Amino acid sequence: EGQLVESGGGLIQPGGSLRLSCAASGFSVSLNYMNWVRQAPGKGLEWVSVIYTAGDTYYADSVKGRFTISRDNSKNILYLQMNSLRAEDTAVYYCAREESPSDAFDVWGHGTMVTVSS
Amino acid sequence: SHVLTQPPSVSVAPGKTATITCAGNNIVISDVHWYQQRPGQAPVVVIYYDSDRPTGIPERFSGSNSGNTATLTISRVEAGDEADYYCQVRDSSSHQEVFGGGTKLTVL
Numbered sequence: 001e002g003q004l005v006e007s008g009g010g011l012i013q014p015g016g017s018l019r020l021s022c023a024a025s026g027f028s029v030s031l032n033y034m035n036w037v038r039q040a041p042g043k044g045l046e047w048v049s050v051i052y053t054a055g056d057t058y059y060a061d062s063v064k065g066r067f068t069i070s071r072d073n074s075k076n077i078l079y080l081q082m083n084s085l086r087a088e089d090t091a092v093y094y095c096a097r098e099e100s101p102s103d104a105f106d107v108w109g110h111g112t113m114v115t116v117s118s
Numbered sequence: 119s120h121v122l123t124q125p126p127s128v129s130v131a132p133g134k135t136a137t138i139t140c141a142g143n144n145i146v147i148s149d150v151h152w153y154q155q156r157p158g159q160a161p162v163v164v165i166y167y168d169s170d171r172p173t174g175i176p177e178r179f180s181g182s183n184s185g186n187t188a189t190l191t192i193s194r195v196e197a198g199d200e201a202d203y204y205c206q207v208r209d210s211s212s213h214q215e216v217f218g219g220g221t222k223l224t225v226l
Contacts, residue, residue: 035215037161045153045161045204047215058213094160102208104151104166111160 002026002107004078004095009112016085016116022078022095022109030073033098035105036080038091038114046091049080050098063089085116120148120209122218129224136192138221140205143186148207150188152181155202155220164203165190192223200225 008020020036022029036048049059049069057069068081078095092113096105123141130136140150150168153161163172165181168188178193192199205218 037215037217044202044220045155045206045217047206047217050213050215056213060214102149102210104163104206105153105161106163106166106172108160108162 002097004097004107004109006093006095006109006112009093009114011115011117012085013118014086014116017081017083018085018114020080020082020093020095020112020114022080024076024078024097027097027107028073029071029076029078033101033103034069034071034078035096035098036069036078037094037096037105037108038089039094039111040088040091043091048093051078052101082114085114087116090114090116120145120207120216122205122207122216124203124205124218124221126219127222127224129226130192130195131226132197133194136195136199136223138190138192138203138223140188140190140218141186142188142207145188145207146183146185148183150181150183151206152190153204153206154199155204157201161204195223195225197225199223 003025005023035050051069066084070079092111094111095109097107152165154164155161168183169181180191
Protein backbone atom coordinates (compact mmCIF):
# COMPACT_ATOMS: atom_id res chain seq x y z
CA GLU A 1 0.00 0.00 0.00
CA GLY A 2 2.89 2.33 0.62
CA GLN A 3 4.24 4.52 3.33
CA LEU A 4 4.77 8.23 3.95
CA VAL A 5 7.32 9.70 6.35
CA GLU A 6 7.33 13.41 7.17
CA SER A 7 10.28 15.40 8.47
CA GLY A 8 11.42 18.97 8.88
CA GLY A 9 9.22 20.17 11.69
CA GLY A 10 10.49 22.13 14.67
CA LEU A 11 10.37 25.37 16.58
CA ILE A 12 10.43 28.52 14.48
CA GLN A 13 9.93 32.18 15.28
CA PRO A 14 6.98 34.12 13.85
CA GLY A 15 7.80 35.41 10.40
CA GLY A 16 10.27 32.61 9.79
CA SER A 17 10.35 29.90 7.13
CA LEU A 18 10.43 26.13 7.25
CA ARG A 19 10.37 23.38 4.65
CA LEU A 20 8.64 20.10 5.39
CA SER A 21 9.44 16.91 3.51
CA CYS A 22 7.37 13.80 2.98
CA ALA A 23 9.21 10.77 1.67
CA ALA A 24 7.08 8.18 -0.08
CA SER A 25 7.79 4.49 -0.52
CA GLY A 26 5.79 1.85 -2.34
CA PHE A 27 4.24 4.30 -4.78
CA SER A 28 5.13 7.40 -6.80
CA VAL A 29 4.17 10.85 -5.59
CA SER A 30 4.01 11.94 -9.22
CA LEU A 31 1.24 9.46 -10.02
CA ASN A 32 -1.02 10.46 -7.15
CA TYR A 33 -2.70 13.55 -5.79
CA MET A 34 -0.60 14.48 -2.77
CA ASN A 35 -1.96 16.53 0.09
CA TRP A 36 -0.85 18.28 3.25
CA VAL A 37 -3.27 18.31 6.19
CA ARG A 38 -2.59 19.93 9.55
CA GLN A 39 -3.99 19.64 13.03
CA ALA A 40 -3.48 22.33 15.65
CA PRO A 41 -3.09 21.09 19.23
CA GLY A 42 -6.44 19.84 20.50
CA LYS A 43 -8.19 20.85 17.29
CA GLY A 44 -9.59 19.16 14.22
CA LEU A 45 -8.13 18.37 10.83
CA GLU A 46 -7.54 21.23 8.40
CA TRP A 47 -6.68 20.64 4.76
CA VAL A 48 -3.71 22.75 3.64
CA SER A 49 -2.72 22.02 0.06
CA VAL A 50 -2.72 19.57 -2.84
CA ILE A 51 -0.56 18.95 -5.88
CA TYR A 52 -2.14 17.11 -8.78
CA THR A 53 -0.43 14.61 -11.03
CA ALA A 54 -0.22 17.26 -13.75
CA GLY A 55 1.46 19.65 -11.32
CA ASP A 56 -1.48 21.93 -10.57
CA THR A 57 -1.42 23.21 -7.00
CA TYR A 58 -4.18 24.47 -4.71
CA TYR A 59 -4.19 25.91 -1.20
CA ALA A 60 -6.45 26.63 1.71
CA ASP A 61 -7.29 30.31 1.97
CA SER A 62 -5.46 30.45 5.31
CA VAL A 63 -2.09 29.66 3.73
CA LYS A 64 -2.45 30.97 0.19
CA GLY A 65 0.47 33.19 -0.76
CA ARG A 66 2.61 31.94 2.13
CA PHE A 67 2.92 28.19 1.56
CA THR A 68 4.13 26.36 -1.55
CA ILE A 69 3.66 22.68 -2.28
CA SER A 70 6.04 20.89 -4.62
CA ARG A 71 7.53 17.49 -5.30
CA ASP A 72 10.76 15.92 -6.49
CA ASN A 73 9.80 13.02 -8.73
CA SER A 74 13.31 11.62 -8.87
CA LYS A 75 13.54 11.46 -5.08
CA ASN A 76 9.87 10.60 -4.62
CA ILE A 77 9.48 13.35 -2.03
CA LEU A 78 6.69 15.84 -1.42
CA TYR A 79 7.51 19.24 0.07
CA LEU A 80 5.75 22.08 1.80
CA GLN A 81 7.62 25.38 1.89
CA MET A 82 6.15 27.54 4.62
CA ASN A 83 6.99 31.25 4.74
CA SER A 84 5.83 34.13 6.91
CA LEU A 85 4.85 31.70 9.61
CA ARG A 86 2.33 32.72 12.24
CA ALA A 87 1.45 31.38 15.66
CA GLU A 88 -1.76 29.97 14.20
CA ASP A 89 0.29 27.75 11.87
CA THR A 90 1.37 25.73 14.90
CA ALA A 91 0.18 22.19 14.22
CA VAL A 92 1.07 18.64 13.36
CA TYR A 93 1.47 18.49 9.60
CA TYR A 94 0.51 15.29 7.82
CA CYS A 95 1.05 14.36 4.20
CA ALA A 96 -1.58 12.12 2.66
CA ARG A 97 -2.15 10.33 -0.61
CA GLU A 98 -5.26 10.70 -2.75
CA GLU A 99 -5.13 8.29 -5.69
CA SER A 100 -7.65 10.19 -7.81
CA PRO A 101 -9.75 13.34 -7.49
CA SER A 102 -12.40 12.95 -4.80
CA ASP A 103 -10.85 9.74 -3.52
CA ALA A 104 -10.33 9.33 0.20
CA PHE A 105 -6.89 9.95 1.66
CA ASP A 106 -5.84 6.34 1.94
CA VAL A 107 -2.22 6.65 3.07
CA TRP A 108 -1.10 9.10 5.77
CA GLY A 109 2.24 9.85 7.32
CA HIS A 110 2.78 9.96 11.07
CA GLY A 111 3.01 13.74 11.05
CA THR A 112 5.64 16.32 11.95
CA MET A 113 5.14 19.03 14.55
CA VAL A 114 5.63 22.68 13.69
CA THR A 115 5.65 25.18 16.53
CA VAL A 116 5.66 28.88 15.73
CA SER A 117 6.63 30.83 18.81
CA SER A 118 9.06 33.46 19.98
CA SER B 119 -17.03 26.55 -0.08
CA HIS B 120 -18.54 23.67 1.84
CA VAL B 121 -19.12 23.88 5.57
CA LEU B 122 -19.51 20.53 7.29
CA THR B 123 -21.06 20.41 10.75
CA GLN B 124 -20.56 17.49 13.12
CA PRO B 125 -21.70 17.09 16.73
CA PRO B 126 -18.69 17.66 19.00
CA SER B 127 -19.33 14.51 20.97
CA VAL B 128 -21.35 11.30 20.93
CA SER B 129 -21.52 8.84 23.81
CA VAL B 130 -22.69 5.25 23.57
CA ALA B 131 -22.67 2.14 25.72
CA PRO B 132 -20.74 -0.92 24.58
CA GLY B 133 -22.77 -3.12 22.27
CA LYS B 134 -25.06 -0.30 21.23
CA THR B 135 -25.15 1.70 17.99
CA ALA B 136 -23.36 5.02 17.52
CA THR B 137 -24.57 7.48 14.92
CA ILE B 138 -22.36 10.39 13.85
CA THR B 139 -23.77 12.97 11.48
CA CYS B 140 -22.13 15.35 9.04
CA ALA B 141 -24.38 18.16 7.89
CA GLY B 142 -23.71 20.21 4.78
CA ASN B 143 -25.78 22.02 2.19
CA ASN B 144 -26.95 19.42 -0.33
CA ILE B 145 -24.13 17.12 0.77
CA VAL B 146 -25.86 14.27 -1.08
CA ILE B 147 -24.22 15.43 -4.33
CA SER B 148 -20.74 15.10 -2.79
CA ASP B 149 -18.62 12.05 -2.14
CA VAL B 150 -18.21 11.80 1.62
CA HIS B 151 -15.31 10.08 3.34
CA TRP B 152 -15.00 9.27 7.04
CA TYR B 153 -11.82 8.99 9.11
CA GLN B 154 -11.10 7.59 12.53
CA GLN B 155 -8.31 9.18 14.54
CA ARG B 156 -7.14 7.68 17.79
CA PRO B 157 -5.09 9.87 20.19
CA GLY B 158 -1.57 10.44 18.97
CA GLN B 159 -2.16 8.66 15.68
CA ALA B 160 -2.75 9.66 12.09
CA PRO B 161 -6.28 9.43 10.69
CA VAL B 162 -7.45 6.21 9.05
CA VAL B 163 -10.23 6.05 6.48
CA VAL B 164 -13.13 3.90 7.70
CA ILE B 165 -15.73 4.76 5.03
CA TYR B 166 -15.16 6.16 1.54
CA TYR B 167 -17.53 7.28 -1.17
CA ASP B 168 -20.40 7.58 1.30
CA SER B 169 -20.74 3.89 2.14
CA ASP B 170 -17.79 1.81 0.97
CA ARG B 171 -15.63 0.12 3.54
CA PRO B 172 -11.86 -0.36 3.08
CA THR B 173 -10.34 -3.77 3.50
CA GLY B 174 -9.74 -4.43 7.15
CA ILE B 175 -12.48 -2.17 8.48
CA PRO B 176 -15.11 -4.16 10.38
CA GLU B 177 -18.56 -4.56 8.89
CA ARG B 178 -19.86 -2.80 12.00
CA PHE B 179 -18.89 0.46 10.28
CA SER B 180 -21.34 1.73 7.68
CA GLY B 181 -22.18 5.01 6.00
CA SER B 182 -25.00 6.74 4.20
CA ASN B 183 -25.63 10.07 2.53
CA SER B 184 -28.98 11.70 1.88
CA GLY B 185 -30.21 15.23 1.48
CA ASN B 186 -28.16 17.52 3.68
CA THR B 187 -26.73 14.90 6.02
CA ALA B 188 -24.17 12.13 5.75
CA THR B 189 -24.10 9.57 8.52
CA LEU B 190 -21.50 7.21 9.95
CA THR B 191 -23.01 4.33 11.87
CA ILE B 192 -21.05 2.05 14.15
CA SER B 193 -22.96 -1.02 15.28
CA ARG B 194 -22.13 -3.12 18.33
CA VAL B 195 -19.74 -0.48 19.57
CA GLU B 196 -16.56 -1.68 21.27
CA ALA B 197 -14.17 0.11 23.59
CA GLY B 198 -11.61 0.21 20.78
CA ASP B 199 -13.93 2.38 18.70
CA GLU B 200 -13.36 5.29 21.04
CA ALA B 201 -11.75 7.95 18.87
CA ASP B 202 -12.34 11.16 16.95
CA TYR B 203 -14.23 10.84 13.69
CA TYR B 204 -14.10 13.28 10.78
CA CYS B 205 -16.11 13.59 7.61
CA GLN B 206 -14.54 15.01 4.46
CA VAL B 207 -15.67 16.18 1.03
CA ARG B 208 -13.98 17.77 -1.95
CA ASP B 209 -15.14 21.13 -3.24
CA SER B 210 -14.69 20.65 -6.98
CA SER B 211 -15.17 24.31 -7.82
CA SER B 212 -12.35 25.51 -5.58
CA HIS B 213 -10.24 22.33 -5.68
CA GLN B 214 -10.17 22.43 -1.89
CA GLU B 215 -10.84 19.63 0.54
CA VAL B 216 -13.09 20.25 3.53
CA PHE B 217 -13.17 18.42 6.84
CA GLY B 218 -15.93 18.49 9.37
CA GLY B 219 -15.06 19.72 12.83
CA GLY B 220 -14.82 16.20 14.20
CA THR B 221 -16.82 14.14 16.67
CA LYS B 222 -15.36 12.57 19.77
CA LEU B 223 -16.91 9.15 20.31
CA THR B 224 -16.92 8.07 23.94
CA VAL B 225 -17.71 4.49 24.86
CA LEU B 226 -19.33 4.53 28.28
